[in-house]
Amino acid sequence: MAQQWRWSKREVCASLFFFVVFVGIGPLWSAETDWQKIEHEAGDLLSRYLQVDTTNPPGNEIAAARFWQEVLAKEGIESQVFESQPGRGVIYARLKGSGEKKALILLHHLDVVPAAKADWEVDPFAGVIKDGYVYGRGAIDCKGIAVAQFLALAALKRAGVSLKRDIILLGTADEEAGGQHGAGWFIEQHAEFIADAEFLLTEGGGIRVHDDGRRSYDVDIAEKAPCWIQLEASGPAGHGSRPLPETAVTRLVRALERIVRYETAIKVTPAVQAYFAALAAGETPERAARFRSLEKSLANPAFRKEFLANPSFNALVRNTISPTVLEGSNKTNVIPSHARAQLDCRLLPGEDPKKFVTLLEQVANDPNVKFSVLMNFSPIASEADTQLFRAIRAVAERHDPQAPVVPAVLGGFTDSHYFRGKGIVSYGFSGLPIAEEDWRRVHGVNERLALASLREGIQILSDLLLELNK
Numbered sequence: 001m002a003q004q005w006r007w008s009k010r011e012v013c014a015s016l017f018f019f020v021v022f023v024g025i026g027p028l029w030s031a032e033t034d035w036q037k038i039e040h041e042a043g044d045l046l047s048r049y050l051q052v053d054t055t056n057p058p059g060n061e062i063a064a065a066r067f068w069q070e071v072l073a074k075e076g077i078e079s080q081v082f083e084s085q086p087g088r089g090v091i092y093a094r095l096k097g098s099g100e101k102k103a104l105i106l107l108h109h110l111d112v113v114p115a116a117k118a119d120w121e122v123d124p125f126a127g128v129i130k131d132g133y134v135y136g137r138g139a140i141d142c143k144g145i146a147v148a149q150f151l152a153l154a155a156l157k158r159a160g161v162s163l164k165r166d167i168i169l170l171g172t173a174d175e176e177a178g179g180q181h182g183a184g185w186f187i188e189q190h191a192e193f194i195a196d197a198e199f200l201l202t203e204g205g206g207i208r209v210h211d212d213g214r215r216s217y218d219v220d221i222a223e224k225a226p227c228w229i230q231l232e233a234s235g236p237a238g239h240g241s242r243p244l245p246e247t248a249v250t251r252l253v254r255a256l257e258r259i260v261r262y263e264t265a266i267k268v269t270p271a272v273q274a275y276f277a278a279l280a281a282g283e284t285p286e287r288a289a290r291f292r293s294l295e296k297s298l299a300n301p302a303f304r305k306e307f308l309a310n311p312s313f314n315a316l317v318r319n320t321i322s323p324t325v326l327e328g329s330n331k332t333n334v335i336p337s338h339a340r341a342q343l344d345c346r347l348l349p350g351e352d353p354k355k356f357v358t359l360l361e362q363v364a365n366d367p368n369v370k371f372s373v374l375m376n377f378s379p380i381a382s383e384a385d386t387q388l389f390r391a392i393r394a395v396a397e398r399h400d401p402q403a404p405v406v407p408a409v410l411g412g413f414t415d416s417h418y419f420r421g422k423g424i425v426s427y428g429f430s431g432l433p434i435a436e437e438d439w440r441r442v443h444g445v446n447e448r449l450a451l452a453s454l455r456e457g458i459q460i461l462s463d464l465l466l467e468l469n470k
């Protein structure tokens, strides 16, 4: 059973007092706010949400959309559930403001990537809470973020804050597979629901807690673009007992071998240079100097080796290629007539996908191996000189005066591009402080979110919403 937490009258009064004292922009939380209770409510909600299995494929996000509809209804917030395809759900809710300012969207996705239960310490869909963490597939990506967004919004509603702008809570299906049946579908079919939005916040960036404890507020203003490619080879079929010199499988393996050995060029884009220049503030003088002129520094073999050994850094300075899917025969003794592989390639902003595919065809050097593009879009960057960015900076200065606020480029991609395409300034900033060690578990095993991170994230996000109410 969920324990429902409500503020007492005294708590609401105390909060409103603070609210008035800070001319409507100060911290929403009073000294008397019971953080244990908030943590408990957040942990309980996340635990229950993680038990709604939305592994994509098939997704079944409609169950998550209905879960949120019920949670929102208990909070007195009306919502709408959309079904893009049977079983694929989108949840949409709007907290009304005066309309003085344009709307803000809090966006999360309802689906999660698969989890191999046998590799986990706990059941990935049981919502286990232990040692101060909530464990489960999606704890960080993106169910914990959804819980923080909801409770930040609920905090404003519970405190009776009068909003100057509408706040839209939007949960989408299918993000992990590209979003065509979620955000992409919603933007295509129901663009009028977000037509008045100016800003959007979603996953991607957040408060990065580095291994040495230092923090940075990473705000993703741009993303690399996916270019998912399929390679298909063909050749004579036959019996495995009579090997043939050239088959679909041998051709494909050779082409892949050439591609895997190929090293893409290093390019430092202006946005990436700005990101490392901002990160330099917290580095040793020697490393800071390297970061400030990254392109030149990468000519130094020792620094280059050390820098590229960090997979996240490596992904920011080049187009990347990850072979992921392999398909040949499903019988050991059958030589198949077709073999397929898929590559997850990610391109830097400004790259031409067509040119990249042509380059890979040349590298593979076998006209029998056919290339086709499965998914691709052109990335658009959001500008960093906005009220939303300044609001994040103001909140960071209050919570973490030492932490740099960094406009960043995300190595992966989120649903942001659909909204950037509609002219909405979209940032990847979850508001949750997350340790590097926990980041590394996302899409891996034993994904977890610290209850303390959840609590602080709710505080930071609600402060951010108030700051935007200025």
Ligand SMILES: [Zn+2]
Binding pocket: 109, 141, 142, 175, 203
């Ligand atoms: Zn995600």
